[in-house]
Amino acid sequence: MVSMSKNRVKVCVLRVGGTNCDAETKRSLVELGADAEVVHMNQIVEKKKLEEYDALVIPGGFSYGDYVRAGVIWAKEILGKIGPNLKTFLEEEKPVLGICNGFQVLVETGLLPGIEGISPFPTATLATNFSAKYECRWIYLRHENRGRCIFTQDLTKDQVLYMPVAHGEGCFALPKENEKKLLDRLIENDQIVLRYCNRDGSPAEGRYPENPNGSIYDIAGICDPTGIVFGLMPHPERAFYGWQLPDWTSLKELPVYADGKQIFKSMLNYFKNR
């Protein structure tokens, strides 16, 4: 195991053609003291080894043009080219974060929700938004995790966050035939992390635009049963600095950081406690 007292946490921000949130994601991590680098998928396959890193982030964007289904092409590429490395990575309890398109990738790899362990087929989906539109807006999220997810350790239960979403396929759905049972399992396992809510933290209850995509149970982010794999549709890297807030020019006091910071901070704190 890597000792983090001396070394900086080495984070791989993976990218392929169509990824477009890698720079902001890297910047957020570097700002918090991590040694983050943007690595192209081809580099990780050919030259650099995944095992050189302490954490993996799959950032947002439109990998491979969202062809077939958002995230699926990249997911299959990951499984086909670095599947065994990723398995080792997870066995070493190294965290994996998927933001937006990264969340779609993690669902398509079968890593999330992973109720019965890593599945060879996706066991959930991020389907087309109910609005049939690309939803690009600031939304409120309630943190509902009871302590499983390592990426929200710095947040209190029921804390409300303000972050933007930007996606066309973000409607989290489970197989209809046993939807209720699976949702109950997710809640029971403490895999629900973030839910779309109203400004006061009360549930969005599927109402648009507070729930921007029609996700079941207002789900915006979930973790795997171990809590070291986390996927979310909102963009913490676009809500990292205070000056990224949509109303920053009219704020009396501009905060240095915005709510997204806590996701990255929690992830890095995980290494302090190891």
Next chain:
Amino acid sequence: MRYKAKVEVSLKKGYYDPEGETIKNSLLDLKYSVDEVRASKLFHITLEADSLESARSEVEEMSQRLLSNPVKDNYRIEIEEIE
């Protein structure tokens, strides 16, 4: 032998289809009396295989592994030999 396959991927019943709904509304605007529209995706795949059966089973696998998400999609395969 060369084969040509068509794989149609469509949303399972019970899943809301925003694309189909948008198309339906546009058709209603054009004064067509449509009850429902469901959109689907069609993939045309040409491949080499030893027999029709092996071509079919390969396309079946492609459909399960990449072209559809078993949670929300159905798929239908049509396959024929080409010269």
